[in-house]
Amino acid sequence: MLNLERLRTLDALARHGSVSGAAEGLHITTSAVSQQMSKLEREVGQRLLAKNGRGVRLTDAGRLLAEHAARILSQVELAQSDLEAQRGQVVGELRLSAFPTAARGLFPLALSALRERHPALRLRSCELEPENGIAGVVRGDLDLAVVLDWYNKPMALPDGLVKAPILDDPAHVAMPADHRLSGRDEVDLAEFADDEWITWGEGEFCHEWLMFTLRSKGIEPIVGHRAAENHTQLALVAAGLGVCIAPLLGRRPVPEGVVTVPVKQRVRRHVYVVWRADADRRPSIRAAVKALQAAGERVG
Numbered sequence: 352m353l354n355l356e357r358l359r360t361l362d363a364l365a366r367h368g369s370v371s372g373a374a375e376g377l378h379i380t381t382s383a384v385s386q387q388m389s390k391l392e393r394e395v396g397q398r399l400l401a402k403n404g405r406g407v408r409l410t411d412a413g414r415l416l417a418e419h420a421a422r423i424l425s426q427v428e429l430a431q432s433d434l435e436a437q438r439g440q441v442v443g444e445l446r447l448s449a450f451p452t453a454a455r456g457l458f459p460l461a462l463s464a465l466r467e468r469h470p471a472l473r474l475r476s477c478e479l480e481p482e483n484g485i486a487g488v489v490r491g492d493l494d495l496a497v498v499l500d501w502y503n504k505p506m507a508l509p510d511g512l513v514k515a516p517i518l519d520d521p522a523h524v525a526m527p528a529d530h531r532l533s534g535r536d537e538v539d540l541a542e543f544a545d546d547e548w549i550t551w552g553e554g555e556f557c558h559e560w561l562m563f564t565l566r567s568k569g570i571e572p573i574v575g576h577r578a579a580e581n582h583t584q585l586a587l588v589a590a591g592l593g594v595c596i597a598p599l600l601g602r603r604p605v606p607e608g609v610v611t612v613p614v615k616q617r618v619r620r621h622v623y624v625v626w627r628a629d630a631d632r633r634p635s636i637r638a639a640v641k642a643l644q645a646a647g648e649r650v651g
Contacts, residue, residue: 355427357391358420360384361399365417366490369406376492424491429629441469441638448479448487449497452581452601453622457497457517460646465639472635481506481556488512488625495639499620501560503567512625515640518647520620523611525588525597533610540614541568547575547593549584561596564618585609600650622647 363373364384374381392399399413409417445465449458454476462474479487484496489509497517500506508514524538526546532538548565550572551558558577565572575593578584581601588595589606597611598620605611624643626636 353423354391354394355423357387357394358416358423360387361391361413361417362420362424363490364388364400364407365409365414365421376490425629428491428627431633440471441634442471443635444473444475445495445635445639446475446493447495447497447639448477448484448493450481450484450499451478451579452598453497453499453517454478456600456603456650457622457643457646460649461639461642464642464645468642469635469638472638485509485512485625488627491627494630494633494636495624495626497622497624497643499556499622501557501564502617502619502621504560504563505621506556508625511628513628513631514623514625515644516647517622517624517643518651520598520600520622520651521613522596522598522618522620523602523613524594525585525602525605525609525611526594527588527591528608528610529591530594530610532612535612537613537615540565540616540618541570543594544570545573547573549576549578549587549593549595550574552577552579555579557596 360373360377363376364370367373367376370381370384374384377384388400395412395416397412398410399416400407401410402408447458447462448454458476462476465472465474479496481496481498481500484493484498485506485508487493488496489512498506499520524532524540524543526533532542548561550561562572576584576587578587581595581597584595585597585602585606587593589608596618597605600622602611624640626640630636
């Protein structure tokens with residue numbers, strides 16, 4: 352009979368594409384991955400891995416068995432969800448991620464409430480950018496991910512995921528207090544054509560959104576500085592080094608010397624939580640979604 356944990360190892364290898372990636376995803380050592388695969392090969396009587404340079408690749412038999420493993424593990428997840436739903440208890444382990452400002456603005460409220468109401472639930476959280484959080488849920492490394500998209504640039508979700516809204520996060524432009532537009536009630540992004548922007552890292556979803564939005568207005572952005580965290584961006588604004596987009600979740604408290612002004616176009620981020628459809632009936636998933644939405648109402 353096929354061993355479930357060895358099938359889980361094979362599935363992780365297929366999803367991550369390497370022994371080190373599978374080990375990281377499963378939170379085990381690379382030697383443990385190799386041992387599990389050696390045992391699985393003996394179990395099925397066929398080679399499942401072949402050398403590929405310094406790494407490995409799945410053989411035809413390995414790919415075939417990996418396809419079956421994914422379906423088997425999905426059925427196991429569904430069975431566990433059904434049992435948990437039938438029992439009606441919020442128990443077990445729940446692994447969550449959130450992009451940095453949501454991890455700071457939502458997780459302390461939501462996770463403390465979950466721990467208080469459901470002491471038998473073990474919580475494991477981490478910071479991940481939206482794309483990485485979604486990938487983690489798809490791979491099964493995470494149960495839930497708090498992600499975002501923008502009002503004019505939605506993020507496509509892979510098949511098999513479910514989502515629920517948490518809050519709409521309004522974003523203002525943050526500028527030095529002595530900026531020419533700091534006394535305005537609202538501004539148009541086109542008015543910052545000659546300003547230096549402080550933005551996120553190259554390739555990050557929020558950075559790509561800002562470039563897309565400014566260029567749609569005929570502006571080629573002048574990017575002076577990059578910082579992953581909104582508080583770092585605001586500190587650079589306070590130093591007079593440029594302007595930045597300041598979402599609600601990321602701008603409290605606003606540093607001295609910085610003014611935030613609403614944008615005429617009602618710039619906002621949609622913040623939501625995603626999870627796998629085959630885990631939809633788990634009480635722990637439902638409890639976490641409810642806690643995140645309650646946290647969103649408090650900060651929104």
